[in-house]
Amino acid sequence: xxxxxxxxxxxxxxxxxxxxxxxxxxxxxxxxxxxxxxxxxxxxxxxxxxxxxxxxxxxxxxxxxxxxxxxxxxxxxxxxxxxxxxxxxxxxxxxxxxxxxxxxxxxxxxxxxxxxxxxxxxxxxxxxxxxxxxxxxxxxxxxxxxxxxxxxxxxxxxxxxxxxxxxxxxxxxxxxxxxxxxxxxxxxxxxxxxxxxxxxxxxxxxxxxxxxxxxxxxxxxxxxxxxxxxxxxxxxxxxxxxxxxxxxxxxxxxxxxxxxxxxxxxxxxxxxxxxxxxxxxxxxxxxxxxxxxxx
Amino acid sequence: xxxxxxxxxxxxxxxxxxxxxxxxxxxxxxxxxxxxxxxxxxxxxxxxxxxxxxxxxxxxxxxxxxxxxxxxxxxxxxxxxxxxxxxxxxxxxxxxxxxxxxxxxxxxxxxxxxxxxxxxxxxxxxxxxxxxxxxxxxxxxxxxxxxxxxxxxxxxxxxxxxxxxxxxxxxxxxxxxxxxxxxxxxxxxxxxxxxxxxxxxxxxxxxxxxxxxxxxxxxxxxxxxxxxxxxxxxxxxxxxxxxxxxxxxxxxxxxxxxxxxxxxxxxxxxxxxxxxxxxxxxxxxxxxxxxxxxxxxxxxxxxxxxxxxxxxxxxxxxxxxxxxxxxxxxxxxxxxxxxxxxxxxxxxxxxxxxxxxxxxxxxxxxxxxxx
Numbered sequence: 001x002x003x004x005x006x007x008x009x010x011x012x013x014x015x016x017x018x019x020x021x022x023x024x025x026x027x028x029x030x031x032x033x034x035x036x037x038x039x040x041x042x043x044x045x046x047x048x049x050x051x052x053x054x055x056x057x058x059x060x061x062x063x064x065x066x067x068x069x070x071x072x073x074x075x076x077x078x079x080x081x082x083x084x085x086x087x088x089x090x091x092x093x094x095x096x097x098x099x100x101x102x103x104x105x106x107x108x109x110x111x112x113x114x115x116x117x118x119x120x121x122x123x124x125x126x127x128x129x130x131x132x133x134x135x136x137x138x139x140x141x142x143x144x145x146x147x148x149x150x151x152x153x154x155x156x157x158x159x160x161x162x163x164x165x166x167x168x169x170x171x172x173x174x175x176x177x178x179x180x181x182x183x184x185x186x187x188x189x190x191x192x193x194x195x196x197x198x199x200x201x202x203x204x205x206x207x208x209x210x211x212x213x214x215x216x217x218x219x220x221x222x223x224x225x226x227x228x229x230x231x232x233x234x235x236x237x238x239x240x241x242x243x244x245x246x247x248x249x250x251x252x253x254x255x256x257x258x259x260x261x262x263x264x265x266x267x268x269x270x271x272x273x274x275x276x277x278x279x280x281x282x283x284x285x286x287x288x289x290x291x292x293x294x295x
Numbered sequence: 296x297x298x299x300x301x302x303x304x305x306x307x308x309x310x311x312x313x314x315x316x317x318x319x320x321x322x323x324x325x326x327x328x329x330x331x332x333x334x335x336x337x338x339x340x341x342x343x344x345x346x347x348x349x350x351x352x353x354x355x356x357x358x359x360x361x362x363x364x365x366x367x368x369x370x371x372x373x374x375x376x377x378x379x380x381x382x383x384x385x386x387x388x389x390x391x392x393x394x395x396x397x398x399x400x401x402x403x404x405x406x407x408x409x410x411x412x413x414x415x416x417x418x419x420x421x422x423x424x425x426x427x428x429x430x431x432x433x434x435x436x437x438x439x440x441x442x443x444x445x446x447x448x449x450x451x452x453x454x455x456x457x458x459x460x461x462x463x464x465x466x467x468x469x470x471x472x473x474x475x476x477x478x479x480x481x482x483x484x485x486x487x488x489x490x491x492x493x494x495x496x497x498x499x500x501x502x503x504x505x506x507x508x509x510x511x512x513x514x515x516x517x518x519x520x521x522x523x524x525x526x527x528x529x530x531x532x533x534x535x536x537x538x539x540x541x542x543x544x545x546x547x548x549x550x551x552x553x554x555x556x557x558x559x560x561x562x563x564x565x566x567x568x569x570x571x572x573x574x575x576x577x578x579x580x581x582x583x584x585x586x587x588x589x590x591x592x593x594x595x596x597x598x599x600x601x602x603x604x605x606x607x608x609x610x611x612x613x614x615x616x617x618x619x620x621x622x623x624x625x626x627x628x629x630x631x632x633x634x635x636x637x638x639x640x641x642x643x644x645x646x647x648x649x650x651x652x653x654x655x656x657x658x659x660x661x662x663x664x665x666x
Contacts, residue, residue: 101309103594104644106601109621109637116625125376206490206519213492214609214622236493248497272493279488279519290530 021288028281032274038262039270047240047267054235055274061134061141061231062204066197068142069204073149074185080150081157081180099147107144111211114140119215122228130229137211141204152196156189191293195286202282209233209275236271244268296659297652306649310642317638321403321631339384342377350385403631411620411632415639418604418617421507422643425514425600430593432515433524435566438582440525441532442561445553452477484522491517491603492610505613510604518603524596531585538584541577550576587662590655597647601640 032055039048076099083092102110118136121127127136157180160166169179185193212233228234235241244265251257261269289295342348342359349355356378363374449457451473458470467474486494494517495504502509515521535541545551550573552560565572569582608618617636624633 097305097309097312100305101313104309104598104648105641106598106605106644108602108605109640112621112625113637210490210492210606210610213490214606217610217612242496245493245496246500249500249502252498253501272489276485276489276493279490280484283488283519283522287526 019288019292021285021292024281024284024288028278028285031277031281035270035274035277039266042263043266043270050230050235051267051270051274054230054232054271057130057134057229058205058208058232061138061208062201064135064138065141065145065204065208066200068139069146069149069200070193070197072142072146073151074153076146076150077153077157078180080154085176099150102144103147105144107207108210108214110144111140111207112214114143115211115215134229137208138204141207144207145200145203148200149193149196152192153185153189156184156192160184160188191289192295195289195293195295198282198289199286202279202286205232205275205278205282209236213237232271232275236268236275241268241271245272296663297656299653299656302652302656303649306645306652310645313641314638317634321634324630324634325402338377339380342381343384350381402629403635407632408635411617411636411639414615414617414620417507417615418639419643421511421514421604422601424511425604426593426597426647428511428515429520429524429596429600433521434528434569436521436525437528437532438566438569440529441536442553442565442578444529444533445536450477451480487516487522488519489517491607493517495607495611504611510607510613514600514603514607518599518606520596520599520603523599524592527592528585528589531588532581535581535585541581544577544580549580550578553578587655587658590651590658593651594648597651598644601644605640 036052039051043051076095080092080095083089083095115137118127118133118140121136122133127133160183165183166179169183170176174183209232212228212231213236215228216234216237236245245268247257247261247265248269251261343350348359360374360378363369363377364371368374369377455470455473455477458466458473462469491513495509495513498504498509504510504513550559552558554560556562559576561573561576561578565578569579573579605618605621607613608616609622612622613619617639621633621636621640624630624636
């Protein structure tokens with residue numbers, strides 16, 4: 001039987017097969033709520049508040065990074081297209097060269113440099129509020145992931161430019177700006193953009209958590225953790241959480257530790273679970289979207 | 296089709312531009328750093344000069360805050376900032392290496408560069424090994440998944456659900472094995488998506504997390520590197536398999552049976568040697584065409600693999616490794632050395648990108664219809 005051919009399934013397994021993105025979205029939200037319920041029962045109030053704050057800060061930071069990456073990527077693609085249409089080849093080449101350079105910088109190294117700048121801005125009280133610090137770290141993240149959006153928008157424009165679709169609309173008197181933004185991107189590429197946004201959300205969470213972990217472990221002498229908003233990465237780097245994670249290793253050799261993991265070591269375990277489970281679910285949602293819309 | 300000389304020129308020019316920019320930055324930092332130490336902020340020095348105040352005594356600190364508040368010197372926030380600045384000034388007097396005899400900041404000289412070389416060699420060794428292992432593992436994983444998809448196999452969880460829907464709760468004992476398999480796959484997926492530091496800290500009590508033997512497998516399986524790479528190839532394989540030429544090839548007589556070890560089907564060896572196996576099977580053409588599109592994405596993966604290695608070395612504080620040294624030099628504000636290390640990492644990625652581009656160009660030449 002061909003894998004593309006429809007199969008007879010029950011309702012639940014049909015949902016699993018056809019709309020994996022929705023299923024994993026439900027599983028993700030369900031998992032987060034379950035975790036919230038469990039830490040509400042078993043974790044002490046200050047630690048619980050920290051985990052909740054860390055979760056909110058991380059997700060808001062990642063969402064802000066995605067929004068900025070979409071804006072930056074769209075702007076860059078528009079600029080490249082305008083330069084190409086205006087036959088400014090040299091300027092376009094220079095811009096492409098700079099973008100390729102940025103692409104070659106490993107994201108984590110670039111973000112580390114960005115964090116040094118954010119740290120100095122925090123110390124100089126330029127970034128006074130918590131929201132501004134989250135926005136600054138999100139901007140740093142967006143700077144190293146926006147090219148994927150630029151590539152996607154450019155590819156979609158090129159795909160339609162090669163067909164008669166664009167010519168037909170031009171003949172109808174539709175301005176090029178409207179053709180690109182409304183007809184190509186909004187009406188015919190929305191699924192691609194949503195899928196890319198979901199994938200970038202996962203990437204942003206991974207990078208934000210990793211950089212916060214590294215900074216908290218290795219570079220935290222300048223800025224105390226109280227100055228930077230607590231995130232899942234920085235919370236995991238705290239001694240309490242690290243000891244909780246170490247308990248997993250102990251549980252591998254001593255089975256008596258296993259029952260204590262979800263009670264005595266809940267802070268670190270819940271933070272690690274939130275990071276890993278979110279990354280898994282977001283990846284599955286993005287994969288489900290690719291499958292459903294055949295992207 | 297891009298000429299190979301053009302590819303090399305493009306990458307070399309990028310390296311030169313970045314090298315010049317970083318050299319300029321390092322020179323600027325050196326000039327700034329070699330200047331005489333900045334005089335203490337007179338506002339801070341004024342308060343530190345009060346002999347009767349013991350800054351380590353909480354009572355004195357509280358009195359100082361109250362006094363400033365009573366004098367209307369500023370808001371509570373301003374006073375907090377001032378106290379923090381005072382603490383920083385006191386701390387730097389004790390901890391700043393530049394204020395200690397023999398504790399001056401290191402500079403990038405021949406001795407320091409020679410010390411970095413073995414670390415860079417070790418980094419290269421890890422990077423090349425991880426890239427090769429990731430490529431082979433991701434390819435095998437993607438091919439396995441693709442062939443299973445072509446065979447129409449459902450996941451264990453979907454099969455479990457199907458049994459439940461068909462037989463109700465009475466089917467649970469019979470389908471328990473499927474549930475266990477599904478749970479095992481779930482745990483494996485969680486491991487593959489775990490950031491490296493989560494796995495490493497979980498195993499730190501039982502494994503030496505500082506050794507290369509641990510670092511390399513960890514870099515392959517963690518951070519989602521393997522699964523993302525495999526998924527990229529799988530997506531390309533699926534897209535290729537839906538193209539018209541596949542059906543044409545089948546009509547012309549190429550094998551199209553996807554079951555294992557049947558006449559006209561596939562052997563398990565195809566997972567490891569896809570280019571050499573299945574010569575009379577349509578799989579081979581699907582794979583070759585998918586691979587041609589997959590090669591450029593290795594550039595992106597190179598940067599991601601480097602990111603993974605950097606995260607592991609920095610998060611685990613593995614001393615004697617390049618990325619840990621980068622973190623340490625940033626911490627001690629020895630920025631010229633940090634810049635040199637960052638450039639070495641950039642160079643690694645750039646050389647990999649050049650190799651991937653050349654490989655892709657050569658592959659394109661092989662299949663191009665040149666008149």
